[in-house]
Amino acid sequence: MxxxxxxxxxxxxxxxxxxxxxxxxxxxxxxxxxxxxxxxxxxxxxxxxxxxxxxxxxxxxxxxxxxxxxxxxxxxxxxxxxxxxxxxxxxxxxxxxxxxxxxxxxxxxxDAAAREQQRARAAVRREVEDREFVAAFTAQVKTLFPRCPSSEAREIAAHACAKHSGRVGRTAAAKELEDEMVRLAVIAHVRHLHTEYDTIIARTRDKRGSRDRIRDKVTAVLREWEQPPPR
Structure with missing residues (x-):
């Protein structure tokens, strides 16, 4: 059958x-x-x-x-x-x-013209919603990691929330701004920009092993960023 x-x-x-x-x-x-x-x-x-x-x-x-x-x-x-x-x-x-x-x-x-106008209004509305979501994501990064540079917080949010990317920022949990999803986005950013992860994995093709080798560096950056902002 x-x-x-x-x-x-x-x-x-x-x-x-x-x-x-x-x-x-x-x-x-x-x-x-x-x-x-x-x-x-x-x-x-x-x-x-x-x-x-x-x-x-x-x-x-x-x-x-x-x-x-x-x-x-x-x-x-x-x-x-x-x-x-x-x-x-x-x-x-x-x-x-x-x-x-x-x-x-x-x-x-x-009614083609009317439906086209409706689609255009919907597209504008989605764009506004996306901008607001990226701004909220950025703010949450700064809340969890006060010493994360503002430019990097914005970069983390934009990268994580990119449309059709499948990244953590596009998940339902992240859209509720759950701390763990935001933290995962920050970890990914630190891994790629503050360690030798990309070079190591390109050479070894070992994802788990590469992450193990840079884990301490990632942890150190996160701990620094988690400190209260300077007065």
Whole structure:
């Protein structure tokens, strides 16, 4: 039996992108890699036999168009494909009635300017929120490490909070400004800028061993920065 993607509503019709050649269980039509098939249990069906042959494929990407076309279509199916890279089923688009796509495109064209303005306002709002978060992160660095130079505190915050970086500053815990997450960002900064860590790991390719060798230097810098600020 094919393992369908998790998280889809149970009443959602799911169509898979064929990974290797197979035949429709009813009409025996050969489906090649890249074709679409609907499974009833472990039984593969071509779209015609699954009564989905009159639907048109709408690729993922335009959220508004997909939402409106799905709403307008009396029948629809979610199209998913197995990702070799991520080892999971991923959504590729939706099958909907052709007339629904036409209506949805007309609706999207009619309010495209308004939606663009809304996106622009949202982008500005996110930018302001990001600036405020970086400022708060910087302040928390100075609270935990009063003698950390202000320029380095700002650098630590900007680096840790960079978008799409996956760094500690982008985690949910850091966004709550939990001390441990802020401390991890400071440790990473000290490791790279105040020790020979980068040179050692480039030579040894041993992450754990390299960190062990510079641990005392990191601790010394942190202890110095944790001291009360000079009066």
């Amino acid at each position: 094919v393992a369908l993607p998790a998280g889809l509503p149970k009443d959602e019709t799911v169509v898979l992108v064929v990974r290797e050649q197979l035949a429709c269980a009813e009409c025996k039509q050969v489906l090649s890699k890249g074709d679409l098939a609907h499974y009833e249990g472990d039984t593969p069906l071509c779209l015609g036999c699954a009564v989905l042959g009159t639907l048109s494929f709408l690729p993922s990407g335009d959220v508004a168009l997909t939402r409106r076309a799905s709403k307008r279509s009396k029948r629809m199916a979610v199209v998913v494909e197995w990702s070799l890279r991520h080892k999971r089923w991923e959504r590729r688009g939706t099958l909907v009635e052709p007339a629904a796509i036409t209506l949805a495109k007309a609706e999207c064209d009619a």
